[in-house]
Amino acid sequence: MMTVRAPLIAEERKPGQFVILQLDDNFGERIPLTIADADPVEGSITLVFQTVGKTTHRLALLSEGDKIENLVGPLGQPTHIEKVGTVVCVGGGIGVAPLHPIAQGMKRAGNRVVIIIGARTKDLVILEDRMRAIADELIICTDDGSYGRKALVTAPLKELCERDPKPDMVVAIGPPIMMKFCAETTRPFGVPTVVSLNSIMIDGTGMCGGCRVTVGGQTKFTCVDGPEFDGHLVDFDNLMKRLGAYKKQEDMAHEKCHLEMEMEMEMEKRNLKLET
Amino acid sequence: MSHKSAEQLNAEARKHLDALLPRKDALKPKERMAIPAQEMPAQDPAERRRNVSEVALGYSQEQARLEALRCLQCKNAPCIEGCPVRIDIPAFVKAIADGDYQKSVDIIKRNSLLPAVCGRVCPQEVQCQAPCTVGKALKDVDKAVNIGRLERYVADWERENQSFDVPAVKPETGKKVAVIGSGPASLVVAADVRREGHAVTIFEAFHKPGGVMIYGIPEFRLPKKIVQMEIDTLAAMGVELRTNYVVGRTRKLTDLMTKDGYHAIFVGTGAGLPKFMNIEGENLIGVFSANEYLTRANLMKAYEVGKADTPIMPSRKVVVLGGGNVAMDAARVALRLGAGEVHVVYRRTEVEMPARVEEVRHAKEEGIEFHLLQNAKRILGDEYGRVTGIECLRYELGEPDASGRRRPVELKGSEFMIECDAVIVAIGNDSNPLIKQTTPELNVNKWGHIIVDENGRTSIPGVYAGGDIVLGAATVILAMGQGRTAAKAINEYLAG
Ligand SMILES: Cc1cc2nc3c(=O)[nH]c(=O)nc-3n(C[C@H](O)[C@H](O)[C@H](O)COP(=O)(O)OP(=O)(O)OC[C@H]3O[C@@H](n4cnc5c(N)ncnc54)[C@H](O)[C@@H]3O)c2cc1C
Ligand code: FES
Numbered sequence: 001m002m003t004v005r006a007p008l009i010a011e012e013r014k015p016g017q018f019v020i021l022q023l024d025d026n027f028g029e030r031i032p033l034t035i036a037d038a039d040p041v042e043g044s045i046t047l048v049f050q051t052v053g054k055t056t057h058r059l060a061l062l063s064e065g066d067k068i069e070n071l072v073g074p075l076g077q078p079t080h081i082e083k084v085g086t087v088v089c090v091g092g093g094i095g096v097a098p099l100h101p102i103a104q105g106m107k108r109a110g111n112r113v114v115i116i117i118g119a120r121t122k123d124l125v126i127l128e129d130r131m132r133a134i135a136d137e138l139i140i141c142t143d144d145g146s147y148g149r150k151a152l153v154t155a156p157l158k159e160l161c162e163r164d165p166k167p168d169m170v171v172a173i174g175p176p177i178m179m180k181f182c183a184e185t186t187r188p189f190g191v192p193t194v195v196s197l198n199s200i201m202i203d204g205t206g207m208c209g210g211c212r213v214t215v216g217g218q219t220k221f222t223c224v225d226g227p228e229f230d231g232h233l234v235d236f237d238n239l240m241k242r243l244g245a246y247k248k249q250e251d252m253a254h255e256k257c258h259l260e261m262e263m264e265m266e267m268e269k270r271n272l273k274l275e276t
Numbered sequence: 277m278s279h280k281s282a283e284q285l286n287a288e289a290r291k292h293l294d295a296l297l298p299r300k301d302a303l304k305p306k307e308r309m310a311i312p313a314q315e316m317p318a319q320d321p322a323e324r325r326r327n328v329s330e331v332a333l334g335y336s337q338e339q340a341r342l343e344a345l346r347c348l349q350c351k352n353a354p355c356i357e358g359c360p361v362r363i364d365i366p367a368f369v370k371a372i373a374d375g376d377y378q379k380s381v382d383i384i385k386r387n388s389l390l391p392a393v394c395g396r397v398c399p400q401e402v403q404c405q406a407p408c409t410v411g412k413a414l415k416d417v418d419k420a421v422n423i424g425r426l427e428r429y430v431a432d433w434e435r436e437n438q439s440f441d442v443p444a445v446k447p448e449t450g451k452k453v454a455v456i457g458s459g460p461a462s463l464v465v466a467a468d469v470r471r472e473g474h475a476v477t478i479f480e481a482f483h484k485p486g487g488v489m490i491y492g493i494p495e496f497r498l499p500k501k502i503v504q505m506e507i508d509t510l511a512a513m514g515v516e517l518r519t520n521y522v523v524g525r526t527r528k529l530t531d532l533m534t535k536d537g538y539h540a541i542f543v544g545t546g547a548g549l550p551k552f553m554n555i556e557g558e559n560l561i562g563v564f565s566a567n568e569y570l571t572r573a574n575l576m577k578a579y580e581v582g583k584a585d586t587p588i589m590p591s592r593k594v595v596v597l598g599g600g601n602v603a604m605d606a607a608r609v610a611l612r613l614g615a616g617e618v619h620v621v622y623r624r625t626e627v628e629m630p631a632r633v634e635e636v637r638h639a640k641e642e643g644i645e646f647h648l649l650q651n652a653k654r655i656l657g658d659e660y661g662r663v664t665g666i667e668c669l670r671y672e673l674g675e676p677d678a679s680g681r682r683r684p685v686e687l688k689g690s691e692f693m694i695e696c697d698a699v700i701v702a703i704g705n706d707s708n709p710l711i712k713q714t715t716p717e718l719n720v721n722k723w724g725h726i727i728v729d730e731n732g733r734t735s736i737p738g739v740y741a742g743g744d745i746v747l748g749a750a751t752v753i754l755a756m757g758q759g760r761t762a763a764k765a766i767n768e769y770l771a772g
Pocket of ligand 1: 205397398399456457458459460461462479480481482485486487488489492493494521522523524544545546547548570601602605632708710711742743744745749750751752753755
């Protein structure tokens with residue numbers, strides 16, 4: 001977690017939006033990161049990231065007072081927040097970070113907010129206190145059972161959908177595979193499900209099309225049309241393939257921390273087990 | 277045609293020039309027309325296809341003066357009519373013939389801010405050189421006076437030989453102007469408005485200014501240091517540059533006026549959004565928009581393998597869809613990134629190709645294969661979602677369409693496959709939606725282009741626009757021209 005001074009972004013940002021940053025003007029890659037929180041008075045924003053590639057690794061090595069060479073935002077369409085009744089917010093891994101302002105907004109709009117946090121293990125559960133402060137009901141799941149329930153987030157999500165009345169809306173943010181299965185879980189119940197996609201991006205202004213995804217058979221640009229889309233319409237398989245497209249090269253650029261990949265594979269295995 | 281080295285071309289030019297120069301003002305039109313049109317020295321195709329240095333090397337002094345002697349100094353100057361910004365072409369060419377290069381650049385700069393850029397990228401064969409009397413008399417537009425190459429010559433001469441004077445700026449007026457985007461339209465506005473003493477801030481979404489000239493047009497066609505110098509000049513004039521600033525997101529357009537106190541705004545945000553064809557397989561891995569491909573290569577420097585963090589997929593066989601400058605650039609960049617084979621698929625014929633003729637010729641020399649009257653039908657992939665090939669259809673030319681070009685008609689049942697591992701889509705851009713999404717009071721047409729009057733005024737008082745965001749994907753010179761017009765109107769608006 002990192003707090004960055006960015007007064008303009010802090011002032012303008014709305015839940016659901018993200019920034020793109022770059023650490024080296026000439027050769028650095030530009031990576032999108034969601035804004036977890038902002039303090040317009042202090043003029044700062046909070047970013048939460050996981051060290052998965054060269055840039056995030058270098059980001060983690062920055063110390064207080066260091067400068068980020070390039071930071072642009074806020075980008076993307078803000079979350080559409082309104083009072084609908086009961087909203088279930090599902091966050092997986094660092095997906096909890098971008099979920100935080102959305103959950104906060106949903107609560108302020110007068111919704112009953114149920115929050116599900118999923119992580120591989122206890123140490124990876126983030127923002128628990130801040131989420132607890134918002135939630136009417138908080139459920140924590142870990143894959144290894146070291147904290148909360150030993151389950152995947154889809155298990156409590158399914159139970160919530162079976163309740164009467166069922167939730168009016170679900171917001172799921174996390175690894176693509178998690179969002180995919182959350183969408184599959186809610187589909188039979190017809191509960192509208194919003195997901196926030198983290199595709200590969202370059203400019204973040206609609207110029208390159210690198211962030212495109214297939215939604216309901218149509219090509220959409222995550223950076224200008226999203227990042228949030230109807231989870232029931234997103235072609236997650238295509239998204240996951242596109243996200244993996246540069247894996248090989250990135251590995252060459254940096255000894256990759258395999259956490260997220262492992263997490264995805266693990267979830268896929270377990271989900272398959274669950275369903276059989 | 278065998279490749280002639282720069283030295284050979286220079287030696288040939290020197291021979292002619294030695295004979296003609298003593299009588300330079302007494303030459304008869306016939307003698308002028310007998311001077312061979314000067315070929316542009318270029319890097320050897322076999323070498324340049326694997327490097328990113330500039331392809332066209334520029335005339336030598338001898339070649340430039342000899343080429344200038346070909347100009348007939350026509351009284352009616354049809355070339356000026358052909359120039360979108362009406363440069364006094366006969367006068368600047370005459371100055372070259374006289375060996376007064378400073379005078380020559382000064383004449384050009386009265387109408388154009390970026391001669392080193394325009395000399396390189398303008399489609400001269402359909403602008404100033406198209407109506408040239410010499411070309412007409414010799415019945416070959418390729419034999420017209422090479423005005424663009426001469427323009428480039430004097431602009432380069434100035435950059436390399438002269439200490440650069442920072443243009444004079446009038447005393448501060450206390451008025452503030454926001455310029456959004458930093459492409460050619462915006463750079464002109466910044467310069468012209470700043471000269472009048474108004475404070476100017478350029479807001480650019482990317483981390484580097486210059487617009488398409490930086491992230492789109494590749495180094496081998498337009499060296500980045502040339503664009504950078506124009507930006508340094510603006511900075512020296514006191515123009516403030518704010519990169520990483522997306523107007524419409526970081527700040528709403530109208531907030532710049534109401535919250536930040538700007539008195540006028542120019543919107544020059546370009547033709548952002550790449551078009552796709554909406555065919556099957558378009559989102560497979562290995563399908564890129566040309567914008568993405570070129571941005572990865574130019575701005576993020578993917579060609580410096582090992583240094584750059586932004587990867588680009590190494591491809592064996594690349595298919596590029598389209599026939600404009602963007603398609604040519606993408607194809608030639610693919611070659612330089614190591615592709616074994618590059619194929620350009622275009623649905624009309626070479627005559628209809630919107631690309632500059634010189635680029636098409638250079639591309640062919642570099643070994644790029646052209647497939648004309650063909651078009652993609654669908655893109656095929658493997659189980660991992662990676663491109664494996666593209667299915668194309670053959671076309672023939674039918675009746676002329678609205679643009680006056682004959683419409684390509686598909687030949688039923690003519691499907692065939694080209695095996696490939698990358699597809700680059702270069703079929704044009706739609707306008708960027710960001711500002712219009714967050715500024716509903718800004719009027720746009722059905723393509724999303726901002727609507728302006730003849731002075732560049734939009735539907736919001738004090739807000740002006742120009743360049744590709746108004747014209748749709750057009751050219752550097754037209755963007756500059758619109759910038760000029762808008763700047764004039766802004767200066768008048770602020771004075772009033
Ligand atoms: C690959 C390629 C090759 C080309 N070749 C030629 C050629 O040979 N000859 C020729 O004449 N023309 C060529 N063109 C076209 C030419 O480059 C354009 O017509 C010209 O650059 C348009 O200028 P512009 O000032 O409108 O904006 P652009 O150059 O498009 O610049 C717009 C700038 O605005 C920025 N921006 C966008 N939205 C925002 C926002 N909301 N806030 C802040 N900044 C924003 C963008 O990042 C960009 O830097 C080519 C174009 C491409 C893509
Ligand atoms: S990141 Fe380039 S279009 Fe979205």
